[in-house]
Amino acid sequence: MQIYTYAHLQGVLGSCDVEGMATLLNILNKNSPFIIGAKTAATNATLIGNFCNIRNRSGPRFKSTGKIIMTAATIHLAKKENGKDLQDFQKVYNAIAKKLRDDKEYDDHTGYGPVLVRLSWHSSGTYDKRDNSGGSYGGTFRFKKEANDPLSKGLKNATDFLKPIFDEFPWISHGDLYTLGGVTSIQEMQGPKIPWRPGRVDTDESTTPDNGRLPEPYGDAHWVRNYYDRFGFNDQEVVALLGAHILGRTHLKNSGFDGPWDDDPDIFSNQFYANLLNEDWKFEKNDAGNMQYDSKKGFMMLPTDYALRQDPKYLTYVKKYANDQDAFFEDFKNVYVKLLENGITFEKSSPTYVFKTLKEQKEFKKS
Ligand code: HEM
Incomplete structure (x- = not known):
């Protein structure tokens, strides 16, 4: 069961008083099965909205109830993967990296690295800070509406590439897999180490953002x-x-x-x-x-x-x-890292993983 802390509410309820936060935390923790992810956004909004209304009647303790309702509706809490740790995610990393190495002939021998990086960006690039919607959290790129955005043409090559990885590790969320695909590719293509945090949760189709959030290449x-x-x-x-x-x-x-x-x-x-x-x-x-x-x-x-x-x-x-x-x-x-994590609330204690490249692991070193 997810336990909520003050850290979760900070930034979301900036103008909430401490007593108010304590009461809200109580409600959240009692009702936590209803609060996880945008799947239950409506429930979150009602619950938190009701709470804010009650408190507002006894004095203006919040600057803007409307803002709180709207923001609370899209709190995206990272979920702890039960029993999964660095080693498990390193296995997923290795599976992606080995497939990158094996499928080198794609796109005139460029390989799949670039298109995987582009997928990690497009699956995060729907983010909107104004209402905390979109972003990598819900893995909604798996739904037709998002995948068929005309500006994402060509990215089916990346989702097809990742399909067997998902079949091998069915416990991983789509948002985690799309972002880890980009992280793996950058590291394997001699880029910097990218610290990565798991915990994205597949949300349902209704949370898929409309097309129109990705950039056209014409602007100044x-x-x-x-x-x-x-x-x-x-x-x-x-x-x-x-x-x-x-x-x-x-x-x-x-x-x-x-x-x-x-x-x-x-x-x-x-x-x-x-x-x-x-x-x-x-x-x-x-x-x-x-x-x-x-x-x-x-x-x-x-x-x-x-x-x-x-x-x-x-x-x-x-x-x-x-x-x-x-x-x-x-x-x-x-x-x-900011791009991949935009809109997600991580617990202070949630782990950050830095993966070894294939070259750094003896058993995968190329002869
Ligand atoms: C103003 C922002 C951006 C615009 C307008 C833009 C536009 C484009 C366009 C038109 C393509 C060619 C797609 C194709 O014909 O296959 C492309 C490819 C690519 N983009 Fe962007 N992009 C932007 C930002 C980014 C960002 C932030 C990243 C990653 C952090 C990124 C990574 C890539 C990569 C790796 C490719 C090559 C994909 C491949 O080789 O298949 N782009 N981008």
Whole structure:
């Protein structure tokens, strides 16, 4: 049974007095089977709403009952996986990493790493800080509405890749698997270690966010800044996050954009920033009629990528990361963890796992 603590309510009930919190905790803990996940959002809202109304009658102890009702409706509490520990999740990591190693020929020998990273991003990229909806928690990318978002074309390759992993480890939630797929891929493609926390819970189909929350690639810096404000990311975090566009490529058949960002699309590095600064870019129409930036070496940039070079505030970080891979790795790690965990409340005691790469484990070292 889930026990709620003050930590769970902090941030959610910022203006609630201590006595009020204690009473609410009592209610939550007595009724905890009804409070887990967005599945029972309506129940949560009613319960907490009733409570707030009662308290408000005896004095304005909360700044805004409405806000509390709305926020409480989407508390996403990480659930402890019964009996599962680092070793169990390392086994899942290893299964993904071994399959990455075995299926190397996908997409002109790039392998599945980039498309798995993109899946981890799209399954988290529906987050909206205003009502704590969307995000990786409910694993709703498994439902047609989300998977068929036109902006996610091509990601079926990633969910198909993960299917046998899910069959082997049926106890893992979809949200945990989609995010762990990205973490594994980044580490196996020579990227930074990504500390990862389990506990996402599959929520039902009704919690699937509508299409329209993922970004179109046409916007300028102002648009990009405004878009990522929905996640709570600042300029530095946006620039660090978009460095993931060193991986993989754009495909005409998926997005109507064409070409890779670099000629090492399966190695995670800071080269995205160096290319952005140093290549001679031409803004031209591709075969699908979309405008993109192309370089003589055959690399490309989306308009949203190029915006990082055009905006003076973004440019400062582009230069910093182009010159300092360690700084990029550190900042990317931090913002990527934020992306994958947005909207989830973890208990203070919940464990953080850092996985060993296959190379670091003797038994999997390649001969
Ligand atoms: C303004 C934000 C973003 C826009 C507009 C955008 C747009 C795109 C587009 C159009 C593609 C090509 C898809 C295809 O044709 O197959 C793509 C690929 C990709 N994106 Fe993004 N993206 C954004 C942010 C991100 C973020 C935050 C990440 C990860 C942290 C990411 C990771 C990737 C990866 C790894 C690929 C390559 C996938 C593959 O090779 O199949 N993107 N993105």
